[in-house]
Amino acid sequence: MTQSVVVQVGQCGNQIGCRFWELALQEYAHFNKKRLYDDATGAFFHNVDLTSRNKGVYCSNNGVVQLLKARAVLLDMEERVISQMMKGSLRDVFDHTQVLTGMSGAGNNWAVGYMMYGLNYKDKIVEQLRKAAEQCDCLQSFFLIHSTGGGTGSGLGTRVLSLLKDEFPEVCRIVTPVFPSVNDDVVVSPYNTALALRELTENADCVLPVENQSLEDILNMQRSSRAGRRRPTMNRLIGSEYSLDARNEIVANMLLNLTSAARFDGSLNMDLNEIAMNLVPFPQMHYLVPSLSPLYTLADVGAPSKRMNQLFNNAFSRSHQLIKADPKHSLYLACSLVARGNVQVSDLRRNIDRLKPSLHFVSWNPEGWKTSLCSVPPVGHSQSLLVLANNTAVKSTFMELREQFIKLYRNKAHLHHYLQVDGMEQSLFSEAVTSLDSLIEEYHCLDVEARKLIPDAPRIKIAK
Structure with missing residues (x-):
């Protein structure tokens, strides 16, 4: 059994991470009716002996009552977001030994996050990373979630990435950075993003970039498609609070699909290390274009399921990408498909053959497809498809x-x-x-x- 550790840095990283853990627990509770601690649960959680009064408790096979603890490290130089998490529904999933916060923030300055906080908190951060690693029997990967527009996410986030490379050089580092939109309200976000990008290029094994503008475009598309319908959830589509929650939901669901093979059984599960091994032919060209179908958000659970052909069409369309790019008119170096639910290998092969004529692959890797089948679908859906494309469109x-x-x-x-x-x-x-x-x-x-x-x-x- 292999395990992974999630490292959440800054406000954005912790908000996305919070939603990831909430949804992961929902999936385990939905598909693990007996609440047994098993290999699937152990991929991202470890257990500690406690009383059964806590809501998040599982029972081990020998009958000892145990509580799930997330394999995570939470970092932020402002304490507000993490403090809210520690008081909310996830309060029993984390403890103070997994958290490191400051008081003043990084002032939207990469240098403050990377140089000042990165130096001042280096020993404490390394200690927390080591503790998280020591709780794993077979540490497979680190997932780093952060933004690049502000100071803490871009600066401290990439400093942590550098520390991971130094301390755990053999462990795969998969990063999900959130890029700011063109009209970002942080005027120096281009500085922060460019400085962070250099670190991502040098120190990450695999990067799944997400753009705020793409997330906002997705939400606008969903608002338009629902404009003529009367649904109880429509009132949740109004206001910036929903917009932020919904964007976090999309990214969290992308991560749930990405890690599904590590958390559940499947007929063709893909090892997380295989992502970098199969999709990154050149070390620095490790930026993958993620797209997801269905693009479910807070208002979408229970929506009608789509057929596999339609899932493929959507996942290979620009409207379902989490980064604004045009892969179909660019060059594919490799492509990975992560399918969940009642999906057959024949379904994947048939749709790959159907789409091949419209996709341009490099001559030395014309069959550069990597597929994964997880038998457990997302909660509220019968099937889903995540596409990770290494494409020159980035x-x-x-x-x-x-x-x-x-x-x-x-x-x-x-x-x-x-x-x-x-x-x-x-x-x-x-x-x-x-x-x-x-x-x-x-x-x-x-x-x-x-x-x-x-x-x-x-x-x-x-x-x-």
């Missing part, structure tokens, strides 16, 4: 980020806020954009070589 996201970064850096806007932090040097900005240029060039060269595309215009050079 280049457009990086090019847009580079353009936003250059607009700020050309005028040295807000630079002094970063340079006043001990250890932060202006050369790190140059290195960040150089890393970004190199990543864009790698994807671009594959496009040019494999599809004989016309080269892009000369790259923008960073202002001196």
Whole structure:
């Protein structure tokens, strides 16, 4: 039995993580009627002996009453979000030994999160990571969840990633970063994201980026599709609070599908390590485009199920992607399918053959498909499909980020806020954009070589 540890950093990372644990417990409770602690439960939870008065209790096979504890580390330099979690429905799932909080936050400054807090809290963070690892019989992977637009998520989040690489170099590091939208209210988010992206490129094994703008577009699409219907849940679609909860729900469900093979049985389960092994042909090109069907949110449980053909059509459409890209008109390096529910291998093969003519794969990997079948469907649905595509389409996201970064850096806007932090040097900005240029060039060269595309215009050079 293998186990994984989830590391949640910053407000965004902890809110998504909170929803992930809530939904994971719901799945276990729904499909494990006898509440026995088994291999599926042990993948992301360990158990401790307690009385049965707690709501989240499972009983082991020998009759000893035990309480599930999440295999998680919770970090934030503001205590509000984690404090709310510790008082809510998950209060028995975490304890103070898994939590590290500060008081002042990182002020939307990557340097404060990476340099200041990363240095001041390094020993405590490493201690918590080691404790979480020691509770695993066979540690398979770390999941890191954070945002890149603010200071704690981008700075401390990528510092933790660096520590994971140093302390556990043989353990797979899978990262879900949430990228800000173009109109993000944090004016320096392009700085934070570019600085964080360099660390993600150097230190992660596999990155599943999510864009806030894509999540908002998904919610707008769902609002429009429900506009003519009268449903009791419609009042929950109004207001920013629902929008935030629903976005977190989408990302959490993506992670539930990704980890389903580790948590439940299946006829063709995929080891989490196989994601990086099969989908990442070149070390730095480890950014995967995630898409999910159905795109269920808080209002969707119990919605009519879709046929497998429709699930495939949706999962390979831009409207169901968690990042704004165009894989169908770009080049696939590899593609993974994670299906849940009553799905047959023949269903997957038939739909792969049906879609193949419209998808462009690199010449040296024309059969670059990795499939996984988990027999347990999501709660409230009969089937689901997660697609992870290693595709050159992510280049457009990086090019847009580079353009936003250059607009700020050309005028040295807000630079002094970063340079006043001990250890932060202006050369790190140059290195960040150089890393970004190199990543864009790698994807671009594959496009040019494999599809004989016309080269892009000369790259923008960073202002001196």
